[in-house]
Amino acid sequence: MTQTCIVIGASHAAAQLTASLRQEGWEGKIIVIGDEQQLPYNHPPLSKAYLSGDQSADELLIRKPNFYEQKEIEFRLGLRVEKIDRAAKTVALNNGETLSYDKLALCTGSRVRTVSLPGIELAGIHYLRDLKDVDGIRGEVVAGKSAVIVGGGYIGLETAASLKKLGMSVTVLEMAPRVLARVTAPELSEFYTRVHTEEGVDIKTGVAVSEFIGGDRVEKVTCADGSEYAADLVVIGVGIIPNVELAQECGLEVENGVVVDEFARTNDPDIVAAGDVTNHYNGIYKIRLRLESVPNAADQAKSAAASICGKEKLYCTLPWFWSDQYDLKLQIAGLSQGYDQVVIRGDKDSGRSFAAFYLREGKLIAADCVNRPPEFMVAKKILSEGIEVDIAKLADESIAPKAFLG
Structure with a gap:
């Protein structure tokens, strides 16, 4: 009998999981169900190269269509799974179909956090999560017109940089006292505020949007402090929410994501999960967490594929991320939460290249590297392998990063 593996969500994780399934020797059917009309595509360029017109939709594809054809991976696009029946081992689709599975993979990802404010229904107000949003x-x-970005996280700042590049007048409104407050140190926030200001973006912090005003289209954004900002276009980027509802409804364990072990297995032996949607244990930091990143989705999907095939491939990798804004490439190694010291290497106050090393009790836990690939690569190695570092060396630019290793 031919076995069937159904993958829910045509995401980054799904693209890797299906390829890895064939590599691990799965000979049965593979069916991917995705609610968008596109094959799996890269999301990070959406707010950057795709928005600014430097990349086409075809260039975003993670793999070309012929790859999936050769590997006999079937896609059912534009469809949604509405229910998982674990006892019958079936999934019900929104077109009335019911499909049976032997193994099931949840790669459902996440969706934008929405806001419910007066005027939110006006034309010209957008979220940024998928290809359709960016289109x-x-x-x-329109060059010369006004854009307001609600939210000063990475998506908001990347979008601001892209819209500025396209000639728009851009204002960023952030409720927290500084941009990137949730994810980075004040030194990084100050740096990005300076660079965006130098590029002509107006950044306002400590302001809460209260209303969108206009006729048929948005015309201005009003804040709780009474300030108003002209807006021909509004983009809202205030975080994302994991798509856990299907898992929850069918009785899988859910707590800030679908709970999986270090092999991407849920509490059902025939169901795995990978990507943004999972809450998993990280062996390097020895905590459970949920990560929103492409490397996490790809690496965890390899473990999930192995588990489906009855093998064990431990998922224990260092979290890492990146952000492109203007001529800046920020590469982040590790998780900085809980740091008690920041060591700066380079000139963050006037230059466009420096590294911030995060320490806790004298031990390196993370690094933010702006246009500093050597520091990033060395930091990844140090963190992945638990190498002890002489803190005095970190800020000394006369010492090459590779000398940190010993």
Whole structure:
């Protein structure tokens, strides 16, 4: 009998999981169900190269269609799974179909956090999560017109940089006292505020949006402190929420994501999960966490594929991330939460290249590296292998990063 593996969500994780399934020797059917019309594509360029017109939709594809054809991976696009029946081992689709599975993979990812404010339904207000969202934004970009970005996280700042590049007048409104407050140290926030200001972006912090005003289209954004900002286009980027509802409804364990072990297995032996949607144990930091990153989705998907095939491939890798804004490439190694000291290497106050090393009790736990690939690569190695570091060396630019290793 041919076995069937159904993958829910045509995401980054799904693209890797299906390829890895064939590598691990799965000979049965593979069916991917995705609610978008596209094959799995890279999301990070959406707010950057795709929004600014430097990349086409075809260039975003993680793998070309012929790869999936050769590997006999079937895609059912534009469809949604509405229910998982674990006892019958079936999934019900929104078109009335019911499909049976032997193994099931949840790669459902996440969705944007929405806001419910007066005027939110006006034309010209967008979220930025998928290709369709960015196509909508691109259709309304007009050089010289005003764009307001709600949210000063990475998505908000990347979008601000792209819209500025396209000639728009851009204002960023952030509720916290500083941009990137949730994810980085004040030194990084100050640096990005300076660079965006130098590029002509107006950054306002400590302001809460209260209303969107306009006729048919948005015309201005009002804040709780009474300030108003002209807006021909609004992009909202205030975080994402994991898509756990299917898992929850069918009785899988859910707590800030679908709970999986270090082999991407849920509490059902025939169901795995990978990507943004999972809450998993990280052996390097010895904590459970949920990560929103492409490397996490790809690496965890390899473990999930192995588990489906009855093998064990431990998922225990260092979290890492990146962000591109203007001529800046920020590469982040590790998790900085809980740091008690920051060591700066380079000139963060006037230059565009430096590294911030995060320490806890004298031990390196993370690094933010702006246009500093050597520091990033060395930091990854140190963190992955638990290498002891002489803190005095970190800030000394006369010492090459590779000398940190010993």
